[in-house]
Amino acid sequence: MPELIFQIAIIVAKIVILTFMVVLPLVPVSVYFERRFSAVIQDRVGPNRVGIPLTLFGFKKDFHFFGLIQPIADGLKLFLKEDFTPAHVRKAFYWMAPALTVVPALITVCVVPFGSPISIFGHTEKLVIADLDIGPLFVFSVASLSVYGITLAGWSSNSKFPFIGGVRSTAQMISYEIALGLSIIPVIMYYGDLNLSTIVQQQADHGWLLLPLWGHDADHTFTSKLLFWFPAAIAFLIFTISIFAETNRMPFDLPECETELVGGYHTEYSSMKFAMFFMGEYAAMVIGSALIITLFLGGWSIGFGLDAMVANLHIGDFYFGGLIHLGCFMTKLIGFILFFILVRWTVPRFRYDQLMKLGWVVFFEAALINVFLAALIVAAPQLKGTIIGIGAVLLVIVTAAVIWVAKVSEETPKVLRA
Amino acid sequence: MPSYLFWLFSTVMLIGGVSVIAFRNPVSSALSVVTCFVGLAGLFIGLSAFFVGVIQILVYTGAVMVLFLFIIMLLDLKDEEKAAKPLLPIAAGIALVAAFTVQLIGILSRTPNVIAPNLDKETLAAAASGFPATSKIATTLTQGKLPDVHLIGHTLFTQYNLPLQILGVLLLVATIGVVILSKRQAD
Numbered sequence: 001m002p003e004l005i006f007q008i009a010i011i012v013a014k015i016v017i018l019t020f021m022v023v024l025p026l027v028p029v030s031v032y033f034e035r036r037f038s039a040v041i042q043d044r045v046g047p048n049r050v051g052i053p054l055t056l057f058g059f060k061k062d063f064h065f066f067g068l069i070q071p072i073a074d075g076l077k078l079f080l081k082e083d084f085t086p087a088h089v090r091k092a093f094y095w096m097a098p099a100l101t102v103v104p105a106l107i108t109v110c111v112v113p114f115g116s117p118i119s120i121f122g123h124t125e126k127l128v129i130a131d132l133d134i135g136p137l138f139v140f141s142v143a144s145l146s147v148y149g150i151t152l153a154g155w156s157s158n159s160k161f162p163f164i165g166g167v168r169s170t171a172q173m174i175s176y177e178i179a180l181g182l183s184i185i186p187v188i189m190y191y192g193d194l195n196l197s198t199i200v201q202q203q204a205d206h207g208w209l210l211l212p213l214w215g216h217d218a219d220h221t222f223t224s225k226l227l228f229w230f231p232a233a234i235a236f237l238i239f240t241i242s243i244f245a246e247t248n249r250m251p252f253d254l255p256e257c258e259t260e261l262v263g264g265y266h267t268e269y270s271s272m273k274f275a276m277f278f279m280g281e282y283a284a285m286v287i288g289s290a291l292i293i294t295l296f297l298g299g300w301s302i303g304f305g306l307d308a309m310v311a312n313l314h315i316g317d318f319y320f321g322g323l324i325h326l327g328c329f330m331t332k333l334i335g336f337i338l339f340f341i342l343v344r345w346t347v348p349r350f351r352y353d354q355l356m357k358l359g360w361v362v363f364f365e366a367a368l369i370n371v372f373l374a375a376l377i378v379a380a381p382q383l384k385g386t387i388i389g390i391g392a393v394l395l396v397i398v399t400a401a402v403i404w405v406a407k408v409s410e411e412t413p414k415v416l417r418a
Numbered sequence: 419m420p421s422y423l424f425w426l427f428s429t430v431m432l433i434g435g436v437s438v439i440a441f442r443n444p445v446s447s448a449l450s451v452v453t454c455f456v457g458l459a460g461l462f463i464g465l466s467a468f469f470v471g472v473i474q475i476l477v478y479t480g481a482v483m484v485l486f487l488f489i490i491m492l493l494d495l496k497d498e499e500k501a502a503k504p505l506l507p508i509a510a511g512i513a514l515v516a517a518f519t520v521q522l523i524g525i526l527s528r529t530p531n532v533i534a535p536n537l538d539k540e541t542l543a544a545a546a547s548g549f550p551a552t553s554k555i556a557t558t559l560t561q562g563k564l565p566d567v568h569l570i571g572h573t574l575f576t577q578y579n580l581p582l583q584i585l586g587v588l589l590l591v592a593t594i595g596v597v598i599l600s601k602r603q604a605d
Contacts, residue, residue, distance in 0.1 A: 093445070134567060137472045144480025148452070151484065155445070155491045163491075170488050174481060192554055194567055 014129045019109045022330070027282040028071030030337045036067065037338060038345045078275040086157075086268050093156035098273045101149030101280030104142050105287055111135040112290045113197045115300045115325035116204075116311045120318050127300075127322050128197055135196035136184055139291055140177065143246070146280065147173045150248075150265050153277070157268040165264030168352065169248060175359040176245040182367035183238035186231045186374030187295050200299030204307040208298035210236060214305040224381065231374035236296045238363050238370070243288035245359065248281060250344035252355055289336035290329075297332060300325035361409075365402045372398065423464050431457035444490045448483060455479045466537055469567045537564055 032047075039046025050073045051064030085094065110129035117126045132138055147170055154166015187209065191199050206215040209232045212225035245252040253264075261267070266277045293299055301307050302325070311321040350358070376391045383391075434454030441447045455478050462471030535541050539562035546559035555572060558565040574582055 132468065133563070133565070134468045134472050137469070137476065141472045141476035141480055144476060144484075147480070147484055148449075148487070151487060151491070152445075167488070167492070170484060174484060177481070 010125065011129065014127075015110070018114055018127070018129055019106055022114065022326075023106070023109050023283070023286055026286050026333070026337070027279050028075060029334075030282050030286065030341070031074065031278075032068065032071045033334075033338060034341050034344075035070065037341045041342070041345045075275070078272055081271040083271040083273065088158050089268060090156040090158060093152045094268075095273075097149050097153035097156060098269070098276035098280070099149070100152065101146050102276050102283065104146040104149075105280050105283035108139045108142050108287050111138050111196055112287070112294060113200050113299055114329055115322040116201075116307070118319060118322035119314075122317065126197060127326060131195065131197055133193075133195045135194055135199075136188070136291070136295070137194060139287070140181055143284065143287070144173075144177055146284065149277075149280065153269070154265040157265070159268060161261045161263075162265050162267045165261045165267070169265060172248070172252065172355060172359075173246055175356060176242045176363075179238055179359055179363035179367050180242040180246060182364065182371065183235045183242065184295060185367075185371045186235045189371075189374055189378055190228055190232070196294050196299070200294055200301060203298045204301035204303075208301065208303060209296045211298070211303065214303070224377075227377050227380075228374070231370050231377060232296065234366065234370045235374075236292075238367050239295070240292055242359075242363060243292060244340070244343070245355070247284040247288050249285060249340060251347040251349050253349065285337065285340055286333065289333055289340065293329070293332045293336060300329040302328050361406050365406065369395070369399050369402065424461065427457045427460035427464065429457075430454075430460070444495050445487065448487045448490055451486075452479050452483050455483065466564050467566060469570055538562075 036046040036048075046067065047070040048067035049062070049064055050067055050070045051062055054061065054063050085091070111132050113126070113128040113131075115127035117124045119125070150169040150173075151166045154162045154164070154169070157163065187199075188194060190209070191202055193199060193202075203209060206217075206220040207213055207225060210229070212222070212229060216222045216225070244250075266274055269277065302310060307325070310324050311319070313319065313321045313324070372395055376388070376395060380388050431454050434450045434452075434457060437450040438447045438454070441450060455474060459471040459474040459479070462468075462474060542559045542562055542564065546556040549556040549559070549572075555565050555568045558568070
């Protein structure tokens with residue numbers, strides 16, 4: 001029994017620390033980054049004034065923390081606003097929708113490996129809440145639940161613009177889920193494992209998927225890794241862009257396109273309920289970046305063959321290499337969030353038919369062909385030369401056929417009727 | 419699986435199932451189906467069938483039910499919310515329930531009453547001898563873990579290869595059929 005209580009205590013501690021002290025604070029931090037970084041891009045200053053108003057007490061200057069406490073002020077504002085429920089909404093669903101967008105995004109945190117195992121007094125603990133053997137699938141399945149929040153928000157608001165926003169987001173998220181799922185099949189085939197911790201460990205030992213420069217041996221030759229770089233790069237492109245669409249970020253934020261839909265699915269929401277949609281979007285962005293980093297960019301790994309050395313660093317019985325890896329993971333994560341923000345403020349919004357075409361005609365086909373290409377490359381060492389040749393010819397024919405079909409379907413005149 | 423988790427998830431499932439028919443609003447009913455599916459996925463995961471449980475959520479809850487909800491919202495059904503109890507549908511429903519009950523009893527009476535072996539380290543290591551020693555399945559089994567994804571893939575692609583391919587062709591035919599039907603409607 002004490003053993004069980006100890007284990008439960010450790011799980012609760014991991015949930016509290018990793019979800020509420022590592023991932024959740026990233027949401028206000030990324031809002032701050034969004035505001036400051038967009039200001040830099042647009043040659044403004046951005047929010048830099050929030051602080052202690054010392055001038056009120058007769059001092060010469062205010063004390064501001066470079067605007068770093070701006071997110072707290074933003075959050076406080078949203079808390080203190082009037083929580084207004086319009087009379088025409090469907091109450092139960094209207095209240096349920098914001099929670100349904102935040103909760104799935106936070107649940108998916110539990111399979112992300114944040115660092116290598118930490119060891120104290122001979123007790124080793126992995127820096128992941130649930131070390132599931134189906135990591136990426138779990139993330140997709142739980143993240144696919146967040147579409148309910150947006151759909152219900154649009155429908156329960158009982159007014160036309162939110163409804164159109166909700167319908168748009170449902171169609172968009174379901175379409176891009178297919179490209180998202182298909183695009184990582186090459187990665188899973190390459191590692192032969194669905195456990196995210198194992199995938200990151202392999203990348204630490206034998207080179208990141210997109211940077212395979214170290215850890216060569218007989219089973220992981222440099223040429224094989226270099227050959228796999230091409231399908232991996234295609235998968236990375238499709239996956240990253242699909243994550244943008246899946247999290248409703250610019251340039252795919254059609255569900256809340258303010259020039260057409262006022263505010264989209266959250267038009268009728270105010271105060272903390274609106275803030276929860278906001279939080280859900282940013283939490284989904286954080287988790288999406290974490291998944292991209294874990295699958296393609298080495299997760300917590302520092303790289304260049306340094307990881308085994310770092311994992312062995314210790315003071316007495318306390319192996320603290322995992323904390324350094326945690327820091328490395330957070331650095332990559334914040335770097336990727338900055339990339340998300342950079343894209344948002346530089347790329348203009350897509351039109352809705354362009355978005356659907358990109359998802360169904362370009363990404364779906366490209367991901368499918370990429371699966372065949374990756375399968376050929378992974379299986380090549382076990383196959384005879386002639387079979388590889390036949391496979392390559394078949395692949396070229398299929399690719400040409402798909403491109404031809406896409407071209408032909410474009411030429412037929414469209415009927416302008418929905 | 420600890421029995422209290424089994425009771426928790428089966429209660430969730432039962433509540434979801436009953437509320438599907440108890441609610442008048444079609445959207446509420448659809449969400450009850452979602453609840454029921456989540457409970458079912460919980461039961462699968464409790465039986466160490468992680469892959470089946472997650473696919474249950476991914477396919478049925480995340481895609482199929484979303485489309486159901488989508489259609490219900492677009493149709494904006496109003497008639498269903500009125501209280502109406504026509505006799506014929508109720509009678510047909512009771513007949514269906516009775517038929518399924520008989521079927522369930524028939525299956526349960528023929529199922530041998532054996533307790534499945536515990537998935538402990540010895541059983542799993544013993545099962546590993548059925549696979550090539552260097553394969554991923556064998557190494558994972560000897561470590562005392564159940565490689566359920568690999569096992570499902572292995573079974574599907576070795577024992578049921580032809581049915582799997584036929585299924586794929588069937589699905590392709592259905593997809594092409596849907597595209598053609600929707601195109602014809604647009605013209």
